[in-house]
């Protein structure tokens with residue numbers, strides 16, 4: 245049997261939710277990843293260091309005995325975020341950065357930012373303290389087509405931000421377009437991007453052809469195939485600016501399979517195997533280790549993990565559903581096959 249050993253990976257973009265859902269989401273991610281950047285889009289949002297530490301303790305309470313897991317907390321940036329909060333965040337090893345959600349862009353983003361321009365003082369403080377800005381890069385204007393929202397956000401907001409704050413550490417999360425790849429490639433070395441399994445493995449045909457597939461619906465939405473190919477090339481190129489961030493985003497089945505379904509793919513139960521599938525499809529499994537376990541840590545100036553995991557070439561089928569305390573959930577890739585499996 246073919247096998248592949250890589251350093252233990254980290255997930256640089258993850259939704260765990262709170263309450264009873266943590267009983268499902270925390271063990272699933274901690275079984276594979278050592279660190280994870282935990283998104284703050286709870287209700288109410290996690291806007292302060294104090295709230296993030298309370299949330300982190302709830303997460304740690306669900307880590308199975310004997311498992312080492314280190315959640316790195318992202319705080320929710322709002323119009324009220326102060327420079328003092330940024331200084332506090334910079335001084336706390338459990339806080340990794342601030343997440344910018346344009347108001348209304350996605351799940352639980354009502355408290356998000358309405359004017360990116362008004363953030364200038366806060367972004368200045370983040371640059372000064374070297375606190376990373378994590379960005380959901382989509383405009384929300386009703387006159388902008390949903391498939392263009394990432395490109396327009398880059399033009400209107402990200403290019404001006406990087407010009408004005410050239411030393412700001414910035415991660416454009418879950419990129420979906422050739423425009424985002426170009427922006428990140430051309431920016432300074434302090435600008436990087438995360439990539440999800442679904443945006444590497446799928447395009448909008450997988451969402452819409454032959455019927456609407458709600459479990460492939462996430463935001464930013466899957467784009468046309470040429471964009472998918474641009475992302476694939478970026479990941480395969482071995483450019484250290486592009487690294488793993490699953491954006492695994494749990495929603496129960498009833499919230500996905502409905503007339504107005506939630507955005508998000510729960511990829512945690514098969515996360516590393518999905519990325520292995522992508523690299524294997526392109527005969528580039530040798531690129532998995534740096535993408536999953538190296539470049540993200542380097543970007544955040546954290547040590548690379550020294551433990552390892554082993555993947556074996558052993559076809560298996562992702563479960564149709566995952567039971568949670570709040571009802572069944574359909575994972576991403578449910579009922580479909582993968583060629584590589586985590587050993588153990």
Ligand code: DOR
Nearest residue numbers: 350351462463493507508
């Ligand atoms: O599809 C998504 N789901 N995109 C996001 O940005 C948020 C996430 C969620 O929280 O469900």
Ligand code: ZN
Nearest residue numbers: 257259283491
């Ligand atoms: Zn996300």
